[in-house]
Structure formats: C-alpha cells, structure tokens
Amino acid sequence: MYKEFFHLKENPFNVTADxxxxxxxxxxxxxxxxxxxxxxxxxxILVITGEVGTGKTTLCRTLLNRLDENIKTALILNxxxxxxxxxxxxxxxxGIEGTFRxxxxxxxxxxxxxxxxxxxxxxxxxxxxxAQNLRTQxxxxxxxxxxxxxxxxxxxxxxxxxxxxxxxxxxLASIRQLNQRISVRYHINPLDKEESREYIKHRFKxxxxxxxxxxxxxxxxxxxxLIYESSGGIPRxxxxxxxxxxxxxxxxxxxxIDEKIVQSxxxxxxA
Numbered sequence: 001m002y003k004e005f006f007h008l009k010e011n012p013f014n015v016t017a018d019x020x021x022x023x024x025x026x027x028x029x030x031x032x033x034x035x036x037x038x039x040x041x042x043x044x045i046l047v048i049t050g051e052v053g054t055g056k057t058t059l060c061r062t063l064l065n066r067l068d069e070n071i072k073t074a075l076i077l078n079x080x081x082x083x084x085x086x087x088x089x090x091x092x093x094x095g096i097e098g099t100f101r102x103x104x105x106x107x108x109x110x111x112x113x114x115x116x117x118x119x120x121x122x123x124x125x126x127x128x129x130x131a132q133n134l135r136t137q138x139x140x141x142x143x144x145x146x147x148x149x150x151x152x153x154x155x156x157x158x159x160x161x162x163x164x165x166x167x168x169x170x171x172l173a174s175i176r177q178l179n180q181r182i183s184v185r186y187h188i189n190p191l192d193k194e195e196s197r198e199y200i201k202h203r204f205k206x207x208x209x210x211x212x213x214x215x216x217x218x219x220x221x222x223x224x225x226l227i228y229e230s231s232g233g234i235p236r237x238x239x240x241x242x243x244x245x246x247x248x249x250x251x252x253x254x255x256x257i258d259e260k261i262v263q264s265x266x267x268x269x270x271a
Contacts, residue, residue: 002250006218012207013243015236017057019065023202023235025195028059031186035063035159038184039071039125044146044154045181047131047170048161050188053236056161059188060127067125072117076128083141090126111148114155124156131162136174143178190233197224199235200242218249222259230266237270244269 003011012021022028031048038046050056057077064073074093079086087106096113100106117124126145128134134142148155160166164187170179191199204217219227223245231237244265245257252261 002246005250006246006255007210008204008207010207011243012203013239013246015239017055017061019058019062021203021206022058022062023055023195023199025191025199027188027191028055031059031188032063034184034186035059038159039067039123039157042123042153042157043183044149044157045142045178046157046159046184047166047182048159048186048188049164049166051190051234052163053234054188054190055235056188057129058235060129060159060161064127070121071123071125073124074126076126078130079128079134079138080130081138083137086138086141094124107144107148110145111155114148115150118150118153118155125159126156127159127161129161131160132164132166132169133162134160134166134169136172139169139175139178143175143181146178146181191235191238192233193225193228196228196231196233196238199238200224200227203239203242218246218255218257219262220256220258223257223262226259226262226266230262230270240269241265 003009024032035046035048037043048056048059060075064075067073072094074090076086076089076093081089084103084106087103087110088100091100091106091110094110094113096109098109100109114124142158142160145156146154146158169175170182200219201217227238227241231241241262245262248261248265249255249257
C-alpha cells in the first residue's frame, strides 16, 4: 500500500528470507565466513545457531546463491520427517534419480553420487534449517551420513542451522558421538545499535525505486533509537515494526517517521 508513497519498488521489510536484502553485519559476515571455510575445507559437520528472527534462513539462502558452481547443494527447510523420509528428501534435492526400496538403497545411492562428484572435483553440501526440531533418530542418521568419506576427505558437508535449543540437544549423551564430530560452530547474536540503524538503511536502499534518493530514509534519529530498543536488534522484529511504521506514515500522509509513529506502531504489533 505504501510503496508508491515512499517511492519504493518493493516492500523493504518483508519477513521472508530474501537474499537480495542480506545485510552483512559483523555477526552475519563471520557466520558466512565460517560456513564457507567449513564447506570448502570439507570439515564435515558445521553448526550455526541464533535466536528466532536473527536471519539464519536468509544466511542459508545467501550462501546457496554465492557458492562456487562446483559445490552441489541440498536444502531441507523443515526436517520434521522420519530418518528415512529425510534421506528421500536429500536424495531428491540433489537430483539423484532411481527407485529406492529401503534405507540401505538410499544411503548406497547417496554414497555413489558423492564419490562420483568428488571424482569430478566437486563438493556436496547439505543444509538443514530448523535443525532444533531434529529427533534423536534423525540426528543419528546424520552422524552416519558424516561417515561417508574417503581416506583423505569428507564426501558430504552437513550444515545444521537452528535455534539455541539445538546446542542443548547436541549435548545429550545419546548423541555425543555426533557432537564430537562438529568441527565448526558459530552463534549469531542480534545486531547492535549502530548495525540496527545501518540494517534499516540497507533494506530501504535495496527497495528504493529512485537511485537519486538512495541515501534518504524516512526515520528520524529518535525513531531509530526506539526501534532498536524495542526490537533488541533482532532483524525480524525490526522488519515487522518498520513495516507497520511505514504503513502508519502512509495513512497519516507523512513521509517522516518519528518516535511518535514508531511508538504507536510498537503498541499495535507487540501488544
């Protein structure tokens, strides 16, 4: 509704995981570097955690867009399946065709595929989002997949991405073997105050339809401060609050989003 009013080509504060709007904060840049290192160096199992709304899924999609062409990938967004179903999803996402009657056939087909890809100088990465929802049986299956290797290197790089509960689950005695195999770990913290301001400016610039107005952002300094204080620097909360504030500005016929508008929006969305 407010796009034309603010001279925008698209909504700058959608809560979808759009790589176009990826913001390279210090935390997200470090997480991205950890992932690239772990994949390229074939480190096996990598774990990225962060609170709800800190941009983990956007990070995953950005990673997929920026990986080298010789790295084949599979992305599992919701691992709420049985261990066998999870294998089917991985096989399907990697484009492995065939009829697989049991778990052995699935693992064998995956192993054959990985050996062929490695022989061609390729690498394969599996990203599992919302990994805190994985059950013990599924985590054990992932541990077994991490056994697929040659004498020199891992054939499959497995990235587990989830909320902090994932860390607690990995400490369970029943899956301690998996926990010991994790070679890369990184936790994404919320944005700090200055990064929150730059994050808003970045998203507004990405959505701006007028290049000559790229440096113009309608939020006042006081509005920026209140957005940060109320969101705690969590990107998803920032998006929701900014979206509502822009809508309020449009409704009131003003292109200046001040502290009063943000406060009113805050009471509506986080009541």
